Amino acid sequence: MTMPDPLLSVRDLTVSVRDRGVVKPLxxxxxxxxxxxxxxxxxxxxGSGKSITSLALMGLLPNNVTVTSGQMVLGGTDLTQLNENxxxxxxxxxxxMIFQEPMTSLNPVQTIGTQLTExxxxxxxxxxxxxxxxxxxxxRQVRLAEPERRMGQYPHELSGGMRQRVMIAMxxxxxxxxxxxxxxxxxLDVTVQREVLELLRDLQQQTGAAIILITHDMGVxxxxxxxxxxMQAGRMVEQGRTTDVFAAxxxxxxxxxxxxxxxxxxxxxxxxxxxPKALVPVARLVDVKVHFDIGAxxxxxxxxxxxxxxxxxxxxxxxxxxxxVGESGCGKSTIAKALVGLVPHQGQINVDGKSLAGLxxxxxxxxxxxxxxxxxxxxxxxxxxMKVGDAVAxxxxxxxxxxxxxxxxxxxxxxxxxxxxxxxxxxxxHEFSGGQRQRICVARxxxxxxRLIICDESVSALDVSVQAxxxxxxxxxxxxxxxxxxFISHDMAVVENVVDRLAVMYLGQIVEMGxxxxxxxxxxxxxxRRLLEAVPIPDPTRTRLPYLRxxxxxxxxxxxxxxxxxxxxxxxxxxxxxxxxxxxx
Amino acid sequence: MAGYLLRRVxxxxxxxxxxxxxxxxxxxxxxxxxxxxxxGRSATAQTVENIRQQLGLDQPLLVQYGRYLAGLVxxxxxxSYLQRTEVSALIASRLPATLLLMAGGIxxxxxxxxxxxxxxxxxxxxxxxxxxxxTSFVAVSAPQFVxxxxxLYVFAVQLGWFPxxxxxxxxHLVLPAITLGIMGSGWYSRMMRSSxxxxxxxxxxxxxxxxxxxxxxxxxxxxLPNAILPIIAMIGIDIGIFMGGLVVVESVFGWPxxxxxAWQAIQRVDIPIIMGVTMVSATAIVLxxxxxxxxxxxxxxxIKMR
Numbered sequence: 001m002t003m004p005d006p007l008l009s010v011r012d013l014t015v016s017v018r019d020r021g022v023v024k025p026l027x028x029x030x031x032x033x034x035x036x037x038x039x040x041x042x043x044x045x046x047g048s049g050k051s052i053t054s055l056a057l058m059g060l061l062p063n064n065v066t067v068t069s070g071q072m073v074l075g076g077t078d079l080t081q082l083n084e085n086x087x088x089x090x091x092x093x094x095x096x097m098i099f100q101e102p103m104t105s106l107n108p109v110q111t112i113g114t115q116l117t118e119x120x121x122x123x124x125x126x127x128x129x130x131x132x133x134x135x136x137x138x139x140r141q142v143r144l145a146e147p148e149r150r151m152g153q154y155p156h157e158l159s160g161g162m163r164q165r166v167m168i169a170m171x172x173x174x175x176x177x178x179x180x181x182x183x184x185x186x187x188l189d190v191t192v193q194r195e196v197l198e199l200l201r202d203l204q205q206q207t208g209a210a211i212i213l214i215t216h217d218m219g220v221x222x223x224x225x226x227x228x229x230x231m232q233a234g235r236m237v238e239q240g241r242t243t244d245v246f247a248a249x250x251x252x253x254x255x256x257x258x259x260x261x262x263x264x265x266x267x268x269x270x271x272x273x274x275x276p277k278a279l280v281p282v283a284r285l286v287d288v289k290v291h292f293d294i295g296a297x298x299x300x301x302x303x304x305x306x307x308x309x310x311x312x313x314x315x316x317x318x319x320x321x322x323x324x325v326g327e328s329g330c331g332k333s334t335i336a337k338a339l340v341g342l343v344p345h346q347g348q349i350n351v352d353g354k355s356l357a358g359l360x361x362x363x364x365x366x367x368x369x370x371x372x373x374x375x376x377x378x379x380x381x382x383x384x385x386m387k388v389g390d391a392v393a394x395x396x397x398x399x400x401x402x403x404x405x406x407x408x409x410x411x412x413x414x415x416x417x418x419x420x421x422x423x424x425x426x427x428x429x430h431e432f433s434g435g436q437r438q439r440i441c442v443a444r445x446x447x448x449x450x451r452l453i454i455c456d457e458s459v460s461a462l463d464v465s466v467q468a469x470x471x472x473x474x475x476x477x478x479x480x481x482x483x484x485x486x487f488i489s490h491d492m493a494v495v496e497n498v499v500d501r502l503a504v505m506y507l508g509q510i511v512e513m514g515x516x517x518x519x520x521x522x523x524x525x526x527x528x529r530r531l532l533e534a535v536p537i538p539d540p541t542r543t544r545l546p547y548l549r550x551x552x553x554x555x556x557x558x559x560x561x562x563x564x565x566x567x568x569x570x571x572x573x574x575x576x577x578x579x580x581x582x583x584x585x
Numbered sequence: 586m587a588g589y590l591l592r593r594v595x596x597x598x599x600x601x602x603x604x605x606x607x608x609x610x611x612x613x614x615x616x617x618x619x620x621x622x623x624x625g626r627s628a629t630a631q632t633v634e635n636i637r638q639q640l641g642l643d644q645p646l647l648v649q650y651g652r653y654l655a656g657l658v659x660x661x662x663x664x665s666y667l668q669r670t671e672v673s674a675l676i677a678s679r680l681p682a683t684l685l686l687m688a689g690g691i692x693x694x695x696x697x698x699x700x701x702x703x704x705x706x707x708x709x710x711x712x713x714x715x716x717x718x719x720t721s722f723v724a725v726s727a728p729q730f731v732x733x734x735x736x737l738y739v740f741a742v743q744l745g746w747f748p749x750x751x752x753x754x755x756x757h758l759v760l761p762a763i764t765l766g767i768m769g770s771g772w773y774s775r776m777m778r779s780s781x782x783x784x785x786x787x788x789x790x791x792x793x794x795x796x797x798x799x800x801x802x803x804x805x806x807x808x809l810p811n812a813i814l815p816i817i818a819m820i821g822i823d824i825g826i827f828m829g830g831l832v833v834v835e836s837v838f839g840w841p842x843x844x845x846x847a848w849q850a851i852q853r854v855d856i857p858i859i860m861g862v863t864m865v866s867a868t869a870i871v872l873x874x875x876x877x878x879x880x881x882x883x884x885x886x887x888i889k890m891r
Contacts, residue, residue: 088798091794099788104789105788123797
């Protein structure tokens with residue numbers, strides 16, 4: 001059997017950046033072929049050059065980055081030989097691209113309809129009306145509910161998943177031969193990710209387009225790609241059929257990468273020893289509500305109320321890791337904010353037996369000694385103009401602990417403890433890698449010897465190998481400092497690997513709560529099951545059930561003022577496994 | 586929308602009330618005595634006292650202010666001390682000229698400023714960009730009377746393209762409008778440049794390029810509408826800065842507007858006129874800002890009026 005000619009053939013591609021006269025390669029000697037109807041994943045961690053490769057194919061490299069050698073032959077044309085005016089007609093028509101951030105990838109001041117028809121009319125000699133018809137057809141194809149109405153809406157009126165569907169509709173409207181998807185689902189919730197990946201697969205079957213999928217997520221690779229190219233630091237380390245690469249990875253890097261991927265089910269192997277129930281929990285939340293009023297009527301009074309958190313009750317025992325999972329907008333981060341007093345709440349929150357309500361400024365400051373936070377983006381969480389040593393020592397200064405030299409010693413000790421060296425204390429945040437920065441944030445959180453550390457998506461922005469190491473560090477510190485964690489995450493696999501107990505949240509309420517084994521071993525609520533079902537599994541041989549759902553407006557915890565939200569009554573299935581009734585709107 | 590406007594109008598009235606009070610107090614504590622100005626140097630103490638009583642200037646501050654306010658509510662801004670004419674009539678006769686000059690000035694500063702800003706952003710880091718930014722710096726720093734006299738000398742005296750001063754035809758408007766607009770154009774070119782640079786690195790610009798749109802279309806349909814958003818709010822604030830410029834430019838070009846009126850009134854301590862011009866300017870500034878806020882939601886759908 002002879003293989004048909006490849007649609008795209010990349011040979012010895014080298015892309016370099018020129019920075020103050022120094023030329024540095026970002027991608028070196030990359031070669032691969034792609035046939036029509038095939039999906040190729042380019043996988044790698046940050047800095048591997050996978051995104052630069054996709055931008056090179058589109059001719060969208062930044063000004064100081066150029067293709068310095070090699071070829072990219074698409075349907076007989078070498079893209080490296082084209083100038084901007086020759087490349088432009090190909091973009092969108094022959095090669096189309098969808099990006100990671102659906103929130104920022106659409107023009108905020110133009111309607112969806114304008115942006116879609118414009119893409120079509122840039123390449124096809126259609127009238128406004130004909131283009132409109134084509135645009136609505138494209139929206140229908142990406143299974144977006146009420147396509148006619150979407151045409152008149154602005155991007156901010158749509159959810160992230162809907163916007164990514166619009167991006168896909170825009171990319172596929174002209175039936176390009178090649179679609180490049182750069183981390184298309186990374187910014188989306190898992191259930192939405194599942195839908196979008198399936199949509200891409202279906203559309204590929206209908207249109208016969210070849211897809212290049214850029215991703216860091218080996219689970220996504222396993223579920224979607226026919227073949228995979230693994231990249232590290234600008235070089236290809238391995239290439240092959242996805243099943244082969246997963247079954248028998250040849251390169252050591254691929255093996256390490258696959259080993260570091262958190263997998264569902266791996267957590268069950270851990271010894272399930274719950275810490276004994278203490279008399280006074282580190283934190284106890286009883287019927288906590290957080291509401292935000294929005295909108296304004298004629299008199300400037302709010303018209304709607306967002307029930308961000310609606311009657312949440314749970315406690316965290318000393319030395320325990322308590323997980324809070326759910327999709328964006330479910331209220332998990334709002335609970336974290338309420339716990340440290342950053343948003344006003346109703347109901348009762350006790351930290352170490354002390355009620356958070358009615359505290360004086362001093363009392364609130366004292367609570368901060370017991371509860372510390374580690375955020376998602378360590379770069380944003382550190383002051384870029386403050387030396388990291390000062391940043392870690394700052395909580396000690398604020399609380400007036402120790403003399404300057406004692407603080408210095410304690411900071412140095414903390415640096416050592418999180419795997420850094422004390423001589424790094426005088427550096428600035430930009431001199432560190434993402435993983436090191438998150439270690440600095442952990443050190444800062446530890447400085448006051450808190451009882452509870454809130455990790456709000458603390459490892460979500462890190463590469464998997466780095467993620468694994470930071471998680472291991474958190475686990476060590478837990479035993480050593482006797483600290484409890486509130487671990488907030490959207491990543492079910494990570495959660496399964498670290499938590500003792502967890503609560504699943506949906507629209508501001510807890511739908512299921514229990515120990516790790518109860519939830520992961522015996523999920524009872526349909527939403528919990530759907531979340532688990534949606535997690536990409538890094539095993540290409542696994543078949544999964546289709547998961548069809550038309551994308552309309554996602555349900556929202558917003559109600560008119562005065563209108564009540566249906567409160568879920570949790571029932572105990574035994575052993576503290578609480579579940580909400582299934583009939584949830 | 587209606588509720589929003591109502592609240593903004595109430596706010597505006599409060600602001601104007603505050604402005605009127607502060608200005609009134611400042612003029613009251615001023616060491617210059619308006620009665621002396623009216624009576625002339627040779628007047629006896631008795632005459633001075635009579636005039637003072639006639640004008641009600643012997644009353645306590647709050648009584649005077651209350652009287653002024655009562656008049657203001659009925660549309661009566663008082664009479665000029667020296668010309669004995671209604672202040673409202675004086676202002677009304679000069680307002681059209683000033684509004685025309687302001688419109689011309691704003692048009693010039695936006696046309697020059699925004700165009701140069703966009704060009705500088707497109708050529709970011711290159712010599713053209715640097716040259717434009719130096720020019721804008723000069724434009725911001727140059728005193729308006731110098732710019733005005735320079736333009737007059739070159740284009741009116743030497744080249745004879747425009748009349749030397751006065752009011753009436755379009756040709757009369759050109760030089761004063763440019764003079765008024767030059768300083769603002771320096772500001773706007775800098776703001777527009779940084780706003781454009783910010784917008785050009787946004788993801789949706791990359792999306793537009795990935796769609797295969799032409800450069801011109803990306804610029805006009807995607808970059809400009811987003812880059813102009815922060816500028817709109819500035820235009821509202823700008824009207825306040827304009828008022829200072831008007832006094833200078835109207836004097837240099839002999840433009841019969843309220844700037845000139847104000848200048849003369851200040852020299853003669855003609856308090857009713859000073860108050861009147863201040864109130865009219867303050868109203869213009871408040872309206873300008875309100876207008877900017879009302880326009881923004883039409884351009885940026887993310888912003889709602891509340």
